[in-house]
Amino acid sequence: MSSRRGIVFASVGLFGAVLTLTACGGDGQQGIPTETRSATATTTPPATTPPSTTPPPSTTPSPVGPAVGEVPTNPEATRALRAFLTDLDAGGVPAVTAKCWTVPPSEVPARYSDVASILDAAAVPGGDGQYAVTWSSPAITLSVKRSEIASGYACPAVLPGGSSGAYTDTEAEYTVERYLGRFTGTPVNPADLEGDYPLVCDTRAIWDPQRTGAATTAPLANNPGRLTGSASYKPDSVYVAANDGEYTTVYADVTDVSGVEQNRIFTLTIGSNGYCIGDVV
Known part of the structure; x- marks a missing residue:
């Protein structure tokens, strides 16, 4: 009797297992899948936006400040x-x-x-x-x-308007003051250097203050440091002594490092940067 009951229980257990397995795979979406997605399926590509025909805004800033007429060559x-x-x-x-x-x-x-x-x-x-x-x-x-x-x-x-652009006597005197200030350690500005702000006539300047008809190179052009060793000068002594419209003579009292004071005579003319000093004696 006991052996038959065991057979019955075993049969019931096996039947339940079959029912359970059948329920897990009922529609193919649970448990182990019975189908795979087609490898040939295609997807719709995303829509593309046509390129804009509007040019981007300029990144070059407008000049700041008052209007200034252009100089194409400069x-x-x-x-x-x-x-x-x-x-x-x-x-x-x-x-x-x-x-x-x-x-x-x-x-x-x-x-x-x-x-x-x-x-x-x-x-x-x-x-x-x-x-x-x-x-x-x-x-x-x-x-x-x-x-x-x-x-x-x-x-x-x-x-x-219509001026010939003549320079003033005050500008001639100031040119000499600036030149002397460099040699005596009292420049009108630390940036006032000959290389950046030329005060000495260059070798291209026409030099003929005696009106000989034979122009030469301005003497100071080949010796711009002639007053090296100057210690001071008297600002009140700087003045224009003569101006004939082409050459200007300026006097100044200059003291050297030995304490000797001399009245120096500067001769100026007009060059590419305004007044330039061509000679000093």
């Missing part, structure tokens, strides 16, 4: 003058006085007082001449020297 001149005009337009004469140390201090207020006229002249196209770049209106002409352009901050000469 764009650096435009930038250098704009730097000056930006300060002048914002703060007037006080804003440019310290930066325009190449200009005689006594001339700065009058030279740059008419801001509106200066801005009007600068707005027209400029012209690149032999010695300077100029911008002209009917009222005035702005003239910028090469050394001013190279510095990146151009303090222009301001001349009446």
Whole structure:
């Protein structure tokens, strides 16, 4: 009897296992899968956006500051003058006085007082001449020297419309003061160096102050350090003694390191950077 009961229980257990296995695989989605996805199935590619025909915005910033007429052959001149005009337009004469140390201090207020006229002249196209770049209106002409352009901050000469561009006696005296300041350790500005702001006439300058008809090289061009050893000079002694429109004579009392004072005679003419010193005795 016991053996038959065991057979019955075993049969029931086996039948239950069959039912369980059948339920796990009923629709092929549970348990062990009965099908695999087709390898040839395709997917729809994502839509592509057509390229834009609108050009990207320019990344070049517009110049900051007052309008300055372009000089196609010398764009650096435009930038250098704009730097000056930006300060002048914002703060007037006080804003440019310290930066325009190449200009005689006594001339700065009058030279740059008419801001509106200066801005009007600068707005027209400029012209690149032999010695300077100029911008002209009917009222005035702005003239910028090469050394001013190279510095990146151009303090222009301001001349009446139609002027020949003659330089003043004050500028001649200031040229000599700047030259002496370099040798005596009192430059008008630490940046006032001969290599950047030439004050000595170069070898291209026409030199014939005696009107002999036989031009030579300016004597100081081959010996620019002639006053090496100077210790001081008297600013009040610097003055123009003669000016014939082509050559200007300036006197100055200079003391050397030995304490000996001499009255030095400087001869100047007009070169590519305004007044230049061609000789000193």
